Structures are given as C-alpha cells and as structure tokens.
Amino acid sequence: xxxxxSKTSDAKGPKTSSRKRKRENENDLPAKVEEKKSAxxxxxxxxxxxxxxxRFENGVDLKFGIEDLKKCKNQTDCWDGVRNYQARNFMRxxxxxxxxxxxxxxxxxxxxxAGICKIxxxxxxDHTQFDSKDPHYDRxxxxxxxxxxxxxxKFERMLKRFIPLSELKSLHLSHKADGGTLKNMALFTxxxxxxxxxxxxxWDFILNLENEEKT
DNA sequence: GCCAACGTTGGC
DNA sequence: GCCAACGTTGGC
Numbered sequence: 287x288x289x290x291x292s293k294t295s296d297a298k299g300p301k302t303s304s305r306k307r308k309r310e311n312e313n314d315l316p317a318k319v320e321e322k323k324s325a326x327x328x329x330x331x332x333x334x335x336x337x338x339x340x341r342f343e344n345g346v347d348l349k350f351g352i353e354d355l356k357k358c359k360n361q362t363d364c365w366d367g368v369r370n371y372q373a374r375n376f377m378r379x380x381x382x383x384x385x386x387x388x389x390x391x392x393x394x395x396x397x398x399x400a401g402i403c404k405i406x407x408x409x410x411x412d413h414t415q416f417d418s419k420d421p422h423y424d425r426x427x428x429x430x431x432x433x434x435x436x437x438x439x440k441f442e443r444m445l446k447r448f449i450p451l452s453e454l455k456s457l458h459l460s461h462k463a464d465g466g467t468l469k470n471m472a473l474f475t476x477x478x479x480x481x482x483x484x485x486x487x488x489w490d491f492i493l494n495l496e497n498e499e500k501t
Numbered sequence: 502g503c504c505a506a507c508g509t510t511g512g513c
Numbered sequence: 514g515c516c517a518a519c520g521t522t523g524g525c
Binding site: 477 | 506507508
C-alpha cells in the first residue's frame, strides 16, 4: 500500500481521549433501516471527492488529485482517511469490485468531475486510523475493533472534458424545476458527503455531458 | 479568508 | 435522548 496521502476526509475522527460513553457507530443507521434501504436502493456508481491542491494538516500534504492516482503503482491506490460514518458505510457495505466512480476534485480552484476510476478491492481496514502521525489518526480506534475502512480504486480514464461543479449545479437547479435527471443529486442534497452514491440515470446523464460543449 | 450547512460531542 | 456548542467541509 502506498504511503500517506489522504483523500477528502469528512469530519475528523474523534479526538477526544476520555470518553465515558462509547458513542461508537452511533451515526450508523439502525440495522433494520440499513437493510431496508439497501434492499430498495443498491448503487453501483459513486462520486468520491479528493483535493487536488496542496493543503497541509499536521505537516502532511493532503493533496491527491486524479493525476496523483494516475501516478500510483498500477494506477491504483487505497482510499484512506474517510472519517464519516455514512461515507464509511457506503464503502464498507455497498462498494463492490467493478463499480464505477466519478473522481471529483474538491476544495480547489475549479471543483468538478475530472475522470473515472473503478473499485478494484472491496472494504478492508484503513490502517491510517492507528497511525498517530497521520492526519486522520483516530485514537478511539482499536486494532481489535477498527472503526474505519477503505477500498482500492484504479484510474480508468479522464473525462473528455472536465465537468465543473458550476455546470452541474445549474443543471441541478433547472432539473429541480422541471423534474430532470439531476434533481436529487447527492452532490447538492448531501453536499458534505465525500463518498456518495450516483444513480444509473445520473451517471448516464453526466457521462453524456462530456460529449457536449460546455454551456 | 469567510461562512453556511451540517455532523459530532457531551452535559444535562 | 435532547440539543447547544463546537468543529469541519468545501464553495465562493
């Protein structure tokens, strides 16, 4: 596994030391709801956010754009550093080998979708939770009870053109008015989630944009 | 750099 | 188990 570099990390892992109460996984959906949900909606397409511009946390550069993924061995890397329960649950419970992912650039000059990657390894323990030097260290995670998980993603291709957030946003807004495909897109309804599901219809619609002129 | 939105913490 | 305070995300 390549060393240290972190994707958009969502909320920080709990930093507190002296928890009386174990709040572990409190934000998980109750088992029943979770079962029900995944029975109803099972996703095979995703958006994963990462920061393509340098930003230092604890002296570590969090930069990891699609060009960085390309440079990895086998153009593959582990998606470590996710510290949000919903994002984790998507990775842990629903991502399967072969699923397609839009690689999204966040917290940068021009946010948007840069390319496509795919899941090549399903959920396993995110080692960075145990590493006190890592910006995403979680002191509450124990080796025998890991809290955070990751998947491996492999670069597939760049989009024919970068699809900026601004374009998706204006489509989202007009689709909200006319019932179009992107009306419920998680990118806007769940803006802070760094790992989000994309419906087949949304995926096809967005992919088609790369063939069009920028509007 | 600002700050709205929203997830998390922890006292009660 | 509520909810105020706090912390983070990420667009702008």
